[in-house]
Amino acid sequence: MWYLCVFYHRLLEYRKPEFESLAGLFGAFDGTTTGLLEWKLPEDHHPDSPFHFVNIPSEEIARNIASRSILVKGIYELWGDGQSFEELEEAVKSYPDERKLPYLSRDSTFKINVESFGKVISFEEQNNRLQKLAFVPFKGRVNLKKPDHNFFLMDNDDYGSENGLPPIVHRRIFFGREIGTADRKILQTYQLKSRKYLGPTAMDAEMAFLMANQAQVRTGKLVYDPFVGTGSILIAAAHFGAMTMGADIDIRVVRDGRGPDCNVWSNFKQYGLPMPLSLLRADNNLPPWRSGLKEMFDAIICDPPYGVRAGGRKSGGRKLLKGVVAPYTVPDDKRTGHIPSTAPYSLVECVHDLLDLAARMLVTGGRLVYFYPVLRDNESVDPNFPEHPCFKLVASCEQILSYRYSRVLLTMIKIAPYTEDIAEAARIKHLEFKENHLKWLEDGNLRSAVFEPADIHINGSSDAKFGTKPKYRGKYV
Amino acid sequence: MRLLTHNMLSSNIKGVTNGFPLLIEVEKVVEKQVDFNEDFLRNMFPKIEWKALVEASRTMGYTELPENAESSMLDSDEFLRKFHHALIELHLEEGALVCPETGRKFPVNKGIPNMLLHEDEV
Numbered sequence: 001m002w003y004l005c006v007f008y009h010r011l012l013e014y015r016k017p018e019f020e021s022l023a024g025l026f027g028a029f030d031g032t033t034t035g036l037l038e039w040k041l042p043e044d045h046h047p048d049s050p051f052h053f054v055n056i057p058s059e060e061i062a063r064n065i066a067s068r069s070i071l072v073k074g075i076y077e078l079w080g081d082g083q084s085f086e087e088l089e090e091a092v093k094s095y096p097d098e099r100k101l102p103y104l105s106r107d108s109t110f111k112i113n114v115e116s117f118g119k120v121i122s123f124e125e126q127n128n129r130l131q132k133l134a135f136v137p138f139k140g141r142v143n144l145k146k147p148d149h150n151f152f153l154m155d156n157d158d159y160g161s162e163n164g165l166p167p168i169v170h171r172r173i174f175f176g177r178e179i180g181t182a183d184r185k186i187l188q189t190y191q192l193k194s195r196k197y198l199g200p201t202a203m204d205a206e207m208a209f210l211m212a213n214q215a216q217v218r219t220g221k222l223v224y225d226p227f228v229g230t231g232s233i234l235i236a237a238a239h240f241g242a243m244t245m246g247a248d249i250d251i252r253v254v255r256d257g258r259g260p261d262c263n264v265w266s267n268f269k270q271y272g273l274p275m276p277l278s279l280l281r282a283d284n285n286l287p288p289w290r291s292g293l294k295e296m297f298d299a300i301i302c303d304p305p306y307g308v309r310a311g312g313r314k315s316g317g318r319k320l321l322k323g324v325v326a327p328y329t330v331p332d333d334k335r336t337g338h339i340p341s342t343a344p345y346s347l348v349e350c351v352h353d354l355l356d357l358a359a360r361m362l363v364t365g366g367r368l369v370y371f372y373p374v375l376r377d378n379e380s381v382d383p384n385f386p387e388h389p390c391f392k393l394v395a396s397c398e399q400i401l402s403y404r405y406s407r408v409l410l411t412m413i414k415i416a417p418y419t420e421d422i423a424e425a426a427r428i429k430h431l432e433f434k435e436n437h438l439k440w441l442e443d444g445n446l447r448s449a450v451f452e453p454a455d456i457h458i459n460g461s462s463d464a465k466f467g468t469k470p471k472y473r474g475k476y477v
Numbered sequence: 478m479r480l481l482t483h484n485m486l487s488s489n490i491k492g493v494t495n496g497f498p499l500l501i502e503v504e505k506v507v508e509k510q511v512d513f514n515e516d517f518l519r520n521m522f523p524k525i526e527w528k529a530l531v532e533a534s535r536t537m538g539y540t541e542l543p544e545n546a547e548s549s550m551l552d553s554d555e556f557l558r559k560f561h562h563a564l565i566e567l568h569l570e571e572g573a574l575v576c577p578e579t580g581r582k583f584p585v586n587k588g589i590p591n592m593l594l595h596e597d598e599v
Contacts, residue, residue, distance in 0.1 A: 278482040280486075281593055288592040290496070293524070327596045329597045
């Protein structure tokens with residue numbers, strides 16, 4: 001059945017992929033394998049509009065999607081829409097009675113929400129609009145606190161340009177019954193500013209929950225984050241009931257934190273979430289898994305260090321990997337408490353290791369969800385995302401971070417088993433990385449591209465680019 | 478460190494061919510209650526090296542696990558409870574994991590094993 005889905009006007013590219021991941025989680029695709037839903041736009045609506053029609057097999061699935069989602073404001077059974085109240089009345093009247101009457105009965109309570117996308121409407125205007133709904137034969141009583149049925153009256157009227165919202169061709173009014181809405185209160189509960197233990201790159205709550213939704217996290221699943229840091233991603237996974245495991249090369253992060261009650265464990269305690277099954281100090285470049293171990297995790301979710309805000313590290317000193325010095329032999333009496341040296345870990349190598357780990361350690365059908373940085377200086381060229389024979393890329397959602405670069409959330413599904421051939425190819429690649437250590441570091445030098453000063457004075461056109469605010473900002477929201 | 482983690486780890490020192498299972502040196506064991514989830518246990522069972530789990534749980538002072546196990550035993554609630562307890566409720570708070578081949582100790586502090594290698598082990 002077709003429903004009206006209204007999104008929050010945020011993170012535009014993340015909206016449909018989140019919806020479809022949750023649809024998969026709640027069984028909308030049983031029997032099919034596409035993982036894609038049918039979508040339609042209301043007449044003359046911009047693709048970035050918050051209003052979309054979507055085909056979902058059942059009301060129950062729709063309700064589950066809405067209440068779990070972060071970006072769905074609500075899913076509604078549309079009773080009618082039109083460019084004016086006259087058109088709306090006609091549409092609602094011709095909507096079949098057997099779909100309407102059960103929700104209008106005498107013994108039920110109801111509430112009507114009146115909203116307008118892109119602007120605030122006064123209480124008086126809300127009342128005016130409610131009066132115009134007199135043609136709907138409501139028999140029940142109004143209950144604003146706990147109604148049996150919620151209805152909504154929403155429109156997108158002309159709100160002028162220059163406000164960063166998608167352009168509107170003409171007004172459209174929607175009326176219908178609410179099926180479910182998102183619970184964005186969890187974002188307040190988990191907001192970073194009230195979290196005890198934070199690092200410089202802690203993932204904000206909204207994004208962490210979106211990542212957990214992309215990964216289809218649910219009760220009893222095992223989720224792993226190889227760059228766990230302060231645990232911000234695993235906290236979202238644990239909130240949805242997953243068992244969690246995390247690793248990090250930096251012991252300050254995983255163990256000491258900032259004292260006995262300010263560390264990764266305490267972050268889970270703060271929210272009353274189950275503790276991670278395992279935290280471990282390990283190097284993603286030389287993972288300590290036993291041979292033969294595979295297909296342990298249902299999802300791997302992470303924000304790899306790509307060297308802009310936090311740089312990756314791996315085992316082995318810089319000079320050691322360059323071949324300038326022989327490995328330092330640790331004297332026997334100093335082995336306990338010895339802090340081994342680490343070297344920079346380039347993005348290409350890091351992503352290679354991540355894909356190899358995921359190919360081996362994910363169950364078939366398991367999901368790898370991670371951020372990948374892209375430079376924005378060449379907008380016409382589609383960036384090449386990492387590929388792997390075991391994986392299919394199902395979603396790539398861009399979030400613009402600065403004028404120079406974005407990060408793209410990639411969602412990949414494991415579709416083929418990890419074979420000996422693939423393992424061997426990965427081993428050879430690993431050795432190649434070791435040999436060309438410096439070359440890969442140069443190649444992966446994203447940081448200098450991001451922070452290099454702009455030539456505003458030499459290139460006259462840049463002034464214009466910075467000077468005027470674009471009329472419609474699209475993905476910036 | 479839970480025994481699930483112990484069951485996954487091995488010593489990956491360069492040149493070591495038989496780094497699994499790591500021996501456990503116990504200083505302090507605590508029990509941490511985890512919600513029982515049957516599906517999770519059923520999923521994990523085929524991936525677990527049973528002998529290593531039995532040995533490890535004995536080192537940690539839990540002797541209830543049977544010497545051998547097969548998937549038909551998953552139908553017994555009693556077995557599942559024991560498996561659950563040994564796999565994810567026993568927790569090594571302080572101690573060490575010891576490489577069976579070289580004797581190198583990987584310390585476990587505040588429940589977190591440090592598997593990072595020294596320069597001459599990479």
